[in-house]
Amino acid sequence: xxxxxxxxxxxxxxxxxxxxxxxxxxxxxxxxxxxxxxxxxxxxxxxxxxxxxxxxxxxxxxxxxxxxxxxxxxxxxxxxxxxxxxxxxxxxxxxxxxxxxxxxxxxxxxxxxxxxxxxxxxxxxxxxxxxxxxxxxxxxxxxxxxxxxxxxxxxxxxxxxxxxxxxxxxxxxxxxxxxxxxxxxxxxxxxxxxxxxxxxxxxxxxxxxxxxxxxxxxxxxxxxxxxxxxxxxxxxxxxxxxxxxxxxxxxxxxxxxxxxxxxxxxxxxxxxxxxxxxxxxxxxxxxxxx
Amino acid sequence: xxxxxxxxxxxxxxxxxxxxxxxxxxxxxxxxxxxxxxxxxxxxxxxxxxxxxxxxxxxxxxxxxxxxxxxxxxxxxxxxxxxxxxxxxxxxxxxxxxxxxxxxxxxxxxxxxxxxxxxxxxxxxxxxxxxxxxxxxxxxxxxxxxxxxxxxxxxxxxxxxxxxxxxxxxxxxxxxxxxxxxxxxxxxxxxxxxxxxxxxxxxxxxxxxxxxxxxxxxxxxxxxxxxxxxxxxxxxxxxxxxxxxxxxxxxxxxxxxxxxxxxxxxx
Numbered sequence: 001x002x003x004x005x006x007x008x009x010x011x012x013x014x015x016x017x018x019x020x021x022x023x024x025x026x027x028x029x030x031x032x033x034x035x036x037x038x039x040x041x042x043x044x045x046x047x048x049x050x051x052x053x054x055x056x057x058x059x060x061x062x063x064x065x066x067x068x069x070x071x072x073x074x075x076x077x078x079x080x081x082x083x084x085x086x087x088x089x090x091x092x093x094x095x096x097x098x099x100x101x102x103x104x105x106x107x108x109x110x111x112x113x114x115x116x117x118x119x120x121x122x123x124x125x126x127x128x129x130x131x132x133x134x135x136x137x138x139x140x141x142x143x144x145x146x147x148x149x150x151x152x153x154x155x156x157x158x159x160x161x162x163x164x165x166x167x168x169x170x171x172x173x174x175x176x177x178x179x180x181x182x183x184x185x186x187x188x189x190x191x192x193x194x195x196x197x198x199x200x201x202x203x204x205x206x207x208x209x210x211x212x213x214x215x216x217x218x219x220x221x222x223x224x225x226x227x228x229x230x231x232x233x234x235x236x237x238x239x240x241x242x243x244x245x246x247x248x249x250x251x252x253x254x255x256x257x258x259x260x261x262x263x264x265x266x267x268x269x270x271x272x273x274x275x276x277x278x279x280x281x282x283x284x285x286x287x288x289x290x
Numbered sequence: 291x292x293x294x295x296x297x298x299x300x301x302x303x304x305x306x307x308x309x310x311x312x313x314x315x316x317x318x319x320x321x322x323x324x325x326x327x328x329x330x331x332x333x334x335x336x337x338x339x340x341x342x343x344x345x346x347x348x349x350x351x352x353x354x355x356x357x358x359x360x361x362x363x364x365x366x367x368x369x370x371x372x373x374x375x376x377x378x379x380x381x382x383x384x385x386x387x388x389x390x391x392x393x394x395x396x397x398x399x400x401x402x403x404x405x406x407x408x409x410x411x412x413x414x415x416x417x418x419x420x421x422x423x424x425x426x427x428x429x430x431x432x433x434x435x436x437x438x439x440x441x442x443x444x445x446x447x448x449x450x451x452x453x454x455x456x457x458x459x460x461x462x463x464x465x466x467x468x469x470x471x472x473x474x475x476x477x478x479x480x481x482x483x484x485x486x487x488x489x490x491x492x493x494x495x496x497x498x499x500x501x502x503x504x505x506x507x508x509x510x511x512x513x514x515x516x517x518x519x520x521x522x523x524x525x526x527x528x529x530x531x532x533x534x535x536x537x538x539x540x541x542x543x544x545x546x547x548x549x550x551x552x553x554x555x556x557x
Binding site: 038 | 299309311312313314317318321323324327328331
């Protein structure tokens with residue numbers, strides 16, 4: 001099932017070119033109710049609805065450094081602190097945007113806007129302190145995540161051994177276009193991944209290269225406790241702009257179109273918008289990040 | 291999967307518990323993929339069969355087949371047809387599985403137990419081999435018939451005589467073909483106040499359910515929730531000697547293997 005949030009927060013699933021509406025207030029509620037939600041009887045053409053971020057989870061766990069190739073290329077960036085395997089941090093869920101929403105370039109804060117294609121796992125039920133053997137039963141579905149990052153801010157954060165603000169700025173969290181339920185993904189460890197900017201392939205990889213498997217990862221995060229609908233990202237693959245010899249030729253610019261694709265899950269498309277097109281003000285700036 | 295209508299809502303049924311899946315069975319029948327992921331659990335509310343409506347209370351089309359069992363064709367005085375004979379039961383006659391039927395005054399009201407095919411995806415020009423995939427499943431019905439009205443015209447027009455109020459009891463639910471050992475061989479039987487009336491197997495039909503689907507869809511587009519009353523075997527009251535019709539106070543109980551039981555009391 002392709003579970004969607006559409007228009008003013010309505011919930012449904014996509015069946016061919018139709019959206020079948022479900023009678024629940026949010027996709028989080030859909031999972032909280034064990035996916036056992038009646039239809040409303042309303043059916044709409046997919047072309048006639050506006051898809052929104054498929055879910056706004058209660059908790060959004062980031063995973064750092066989970067693909068070998070990306071981990072190695074990051075050594076070249078010479079962070080002041082190493083990114084150890086298994087490092088976890090939280091995403092600001094208010095920064096979430098959906099398919100075809102704009103990533104608003106905060107020109108007053110960063111000059112190094114980067115992309116990171118990641119598979120996000122949707123947790124289907126509450127639980128904590130479980131091992132990899134049990135973890136699969138907690139995986140309800142998958143969506144595509146583009147971990148937009150201000151590298152210059154991240155570099156400064158890393159001096160203190162943290163990174164949070166650089167990935168948590170408003171609109172920096174595109175997810176979508178929908179949640180594909182786990183039963184429709186026969187092998188989540190064999191999905192081709194590709195990110196394109198204006199049609200040029202920038203990142204290309206496969207979930208078969210995950211260092212920690214998805215059950216290992218879901219088990220690893222479990223001491224923090226899960227609520228139904230929580231998201232876990234699984235780390236990005238090689239090819240981010242920051243690691244290029246000439247990163248400024250690769251950083252995102254206003255009007256760029258980023259397409260993040262994962263086989264069997266879908267393509268998440270977002271445009272980078274000028275600050276002034278989104279806000280009727282001068283770009284926000286802060287002395288702290290000057 | 292068992293699917294029915296309870297208090298006006300589409301429900302998935304397991305034992306005596308029902309899970310609400312939406313406002314309309316007809317709306318969900320076109321694609322059962324979503325429902326196949328759902329299971330009824332011990333926290334879902336209980337119901338009793340008499341609370342159920344017809345599994346599809348509002349089909350767009352109701353087809354019914356005459357003389358689809360050779361011994362019945364013979365008892366009715368006809369040779370077996372070489373293509374299906376089709377009439378309709380107007381949908382206003384449909385009721386749930388447990389009902390009370392008022393006998394039309396002065397009429398000769400008769401019983402006809404029939405397995406009823408329920409259209410799922412539907413379509414036009416459906417090949418026999420694809421017929422079960424185009425259906426949602428089967429349920430059980432009685433094609434109650436008031437013979438005087440049915441046979442009044444020259445030539446006779448069956449539909450009105452089979453469409454009096456309450457003349458289409460159906461249910462108790464739709465059973466998907468995967469739940470049946472052989473969907474083309476369903477045994478069924480009826481009793482009146484405990485006395486056996488009719489019994490048969492759908493494997494004895496002249497035109498099997500796939501053949502009926504292919505034939506009907508070559509003319510009419512089949513829509514999700516459409517019903518096909520597939521015909522009754524021998525043993526109707528009109529051909530008893532002497533003819534025997536339903537009387538006030540009698541109770542007709544009809545059962546199909548793998549489907550369930552429907553019960554009609556007459557007034």
